[in-house]
Amino acid sequence: MQHGQVAADQTGFPVLITAACFATNCPEILTTGNAHAAQSDGGDLRFSTDSAGASQIPCEVVVWSQNATFASAKAEIHVPRNILTGSDVTIYVWWSAGGGLSQPAANAAFGAQSVWDSNYKLVSHLPDGTTLSVADSTGINSPTNHSATATAGMVDGCGNFVAASSQYIDVGASNNLTNLTIEAWFYNQNNVTFQRILSNLTNPTYNGYEMYYGDSPGNSKITFGVASAGTYSVQRTVAGIGNGVWHHVVCTLSGTTQVIYVDGATPSQSRLAGSGVIANSSLNLNIGRWPGSGSDFFDGQIDEVRVSDIARSASWVTTQYNNQNAPGSFVIAGARVDISTGAGLFRAGTLSGLGTGGPFFSNPLS
Numbered sequence: 015m016q017h018g019q020v021a022a023d024q025t026g027f028p029v030l031i032t033a034a035c036f037a038t039n040c041p042e043i044l045t046t047g048n049a050h051a052a053q054s055d056g057g058d059l060r061f062s063t064d065s066a067g068a069s070q071i072p073c074e075v076v077v078w079s080q081n082a083t084f085a086s087a088k089a090e091i092h093v094p095r096n097i098l099t100g101s102d103v104t105i106y107v108w109w110s111a112g113g114g115l116s117q118p119a120a121n122a123a124f125g126a127q128s129v130w131d132s133n134y135k136l137v138s139h140l141p142d143g144t145t146l147s148v149a150d151s152t153g154i155n156s157p158t159n160h161s162a163t164a165t166a167g168m169v170d171g172c173g174n175f176v177a178a179s180s181q182y183i184d185v186g187a188s189n190n191l192t193n194l195t196i197e198a199w200f201y202n203q204n205n206v207t208f209q210r211i212l213s214n215l216t217n218p219t220y221n222g223y224e225m226y227y228g229d230s231p232g233n234s235k236i237t238f239g240v241a242s243a244g245t246y247s248v249q250r251t252v253a254g255i256g257n258g259v260w261h262h263v264v265c266t267l268s269g270t271t272q273v274i275y276v277d278g279a280t281p282s283q284s285r286l287a288g289s290g291v292i293a294n295s296s297l298n299l300n301i302g303r304w305p306g307s308g309s310d311f312f313d314g315q316i317d318e319v320r321v322s323d324i325a326r327s328a329s330w331v332t333t334q335y336n337n338q339n340a341p342g343s344f345v346i347a348g349a350r351v352d353i354s355t356g357a358g359l360f361r362a363g364t365l366s367g368l369g370t371g372g373p374f375f376s377n378p379l380s
Contacts, residue, residue: 016102016343016344016345016346017097017098017099017100017101017102017103019333019336019337019343019344020097020098020099020333020336021099021328021329021330021332021333021336022099022327022329022330022333023096023097023098023099023100024096024097024329024330024333025096026094026095026096026131027094027095027096027097027330027333027334028092028093028094028129028130029092029093029094029095029097029105029337029344029345030090030091030092030169030337030338030341030344030345031089031090031091031092031093031105031107031341031345032088032089032090032091032169032170032341032342033084033087033088033089034340034341034342035089035341035342035344035345035346035347036089036347037084037342037347038346038347039346039347039348039349039350040347040348040349040350041084041087042350043107043109043350044078044080044081044084044087044089045080045081045082045083045084045087046080046081046082047082050350050352051080052078052080052109052110053109053110053113053115054078054080055078056075056078056089056091056117057114057115057116057117058109058110058113058115059073059075059078059091059107059108059109059117060073060107060108060109060124061073061093061105061106061107061108062105062106062108063095063104063105063106064106065104065106065378067106067108070124071093071094071095071105071124072093072094072118072123072124072125072126072128072129073091073092073093073117073124073126073129074091074092074093074125074126074129074151075090075091075117075126076090076091076092076139076141076151076170077089077090077141077142077170077171078091088170090139090141090169090170092126092129092151093105093129094128094129094130094131097333104378105345105378106378120151120153121153126151127151127152127153129151130151130152133322133323133324134152134320134321134322135152135154135155135188135191135321135322135323136150136152136154136155136185136188136299136319136320136321137150137151137152137319137320138150138151138157138183138185138301138318138319138320139151139169139170139317139318140164140167140171140172140173140316140317140318140319141164141167141170141171141172142164142165142166142167142170142171142172143164143171144164145163145164146159146162146163146164146171146173146174147164148162148173148183150185155185155186155188156186157183157184157185157186157301158183158184159183160180160181160182160183160184161179161180161181162174162175162181162182162183162301162302163181165315167199167315167317168199168201168260168262168315168317168318168338169199169317169318169338171317172199172201172315172316172317172318173301173302173315173316173317174314174315175302175311175312175313175314175315175316176311176313177204177206177209177311177312177313178313180303180311181302181311182300182301182302182303182311182312183300183301183302184298184299184300184305185298185299185300185301186298186299187298187299188214188295188298188299188321189294189295190294190323191223191292191321191323192292192323193266193267193268193269193323193324193325194223194240194265194266194267194292194321194322194323194324194325195264195265195266195267195320195321195322195324195325195326196212196223196225196238196264196265196320196321197262197263197264197265197318197319197320197321197326197331197334198211198212198225198262198263198301198316198317198318198319198320199260199261199262199263199316199317199318199338200227200260200261200263200312200314200315200316200317201258201259201260201261201314201315201316202227202228202234202257202258202312202313202314203257203258203313203314203315204257204313204314205228205234205257206228206313207228207229207310208226208228208229208304208310209226209227209228209310209311209312209313209314210224210225210226210300210302210303210304210310210311210312211225211226211227211263211301211302211312211316212224212225212299212300212301212319212321213225213226213299213300213303213304213305213306213310214295214297214298214299214300214305215239215241215295215297215304215305215306216241216295216296216297216306217304217306217307219243219244220239220241220242220243220244220245220246220306221241221242221243221292221293221294221295221296222240222241222292222293222294222295222297223238223239223240223241223267223292223295224237224238224239224304225237225238225239225263225265226304226310227255227312229250233253234253234254234255234256234257235250235251235252235253235255236250236251236255236263236265236274236276237249237250238250238265238272238274239290240267240272240290240291240292241290241292241293242290242291242292242293243293245290245291247272247290247291248272248290249265249272249273249274250274251274251276255276261276261277262275262276262277262278262334262335262338262339263275263276264326264331264334266325266326266331267290267292267325268325270290270291272290273325273328275328275331275332275335277335277339278331278332278334278335278336278339279332279335280328299321301316301319302316318338347378348378349378
């Protein structure tokens with residue numbers, strides 16, 4: 015990881031790796047028709063913190079779409095790593111030319127759920143595809159899609175919501191939260207009033223929390239509200255969060271302090287101090303709708319929705335924005351290393367699930 019992109023040292027940070035990270039030094043991993051490509055489904059990808067492959071780490075392969083032309087290939091992978099401000103940190107990616115391998119089960123030691131620390135209560139990538147996937151990578155929730163569609167997004171694909179069509183995603187119950195972080199990328203298409211990005215707020219007696227765009231027509235604010243027994247504590251940015259542009263918005267509650275981050279920073283126009291308590295909501299958490307009224311639908315695109323039961327730090331938010339906004343600058347691949355089959359690391363079983371085939375390849379990402 016490029017240390018200049020890290021705002022402060024982070025532990026277990028979920029690093030995003032995309033095709034852009036391989037573009038300079040290792041495009042062959044995603045290019046079909048050559049001897050050095052990984053499996054077409056990414057089933058053989060493994061990651062470690064060391065060049066010997068002895069210290070494996072989990073990964074979540076969300077998208078792995080190869081192409082004969084690298085520029086048309088896509089990848090979205092998340093890997094946890096301790097990252098530093100003082101020096102670059104390396105992740106090693108391994109793959110096999112043998113084929114027939116699979117990613118570990120989601121709940122296995124190195125599977126997708128292990129990427130996300132225990133404070134995450136929802137991680138929904140909303141990747142592009144024939145139909146929109148609304149799965150929760152933590153394994154906690156089983157979201158239900160109500161007609162939202164898939165389209166190109168900020169991080170690979172995203173959910174496309176048309177307010178007039180009443181499209182939204184029902185995540186499920188999301189309670190017992192004292193401190194809170196809610197986050198998403200959004201792209202607003204029309205300046206319509208009160209477009210809920212994420213909400214479980216009850217009505218008329220307010221309980222729960224929410225994040226929405228558009229305080230009133232022509233007033234492009236982000237609103238972050240938390241509520242208990244009808245007491246609704248709210249923070250807003252001032253107008254100026256523009257339409258027709260992707261924005262990364264993160265809202266945190268720590269004790270009684272609410273903070274809104276837009277595009278990796280606490281904007282100077284935000285009111286950053288407030289007070290509020292979250293009471294358990296009787297309604298399910300919705301993406302793209304206010305469940306309390308069954309209305310206030312979002313009109314545009316939403317991507318990478320996450321909920322945590324702690325208040326993420328400002329440095330975490332800034333580092334995450336840097337990673338997701340320009341992954342090819344945050345993570346840069348080094349040169350591929352070919353490993354012999356006779357003494358290959360995978361024959362020794364140091365990385366799970368890779369058997370005795372070969373040849374094998376390794377690549378440092380830093």
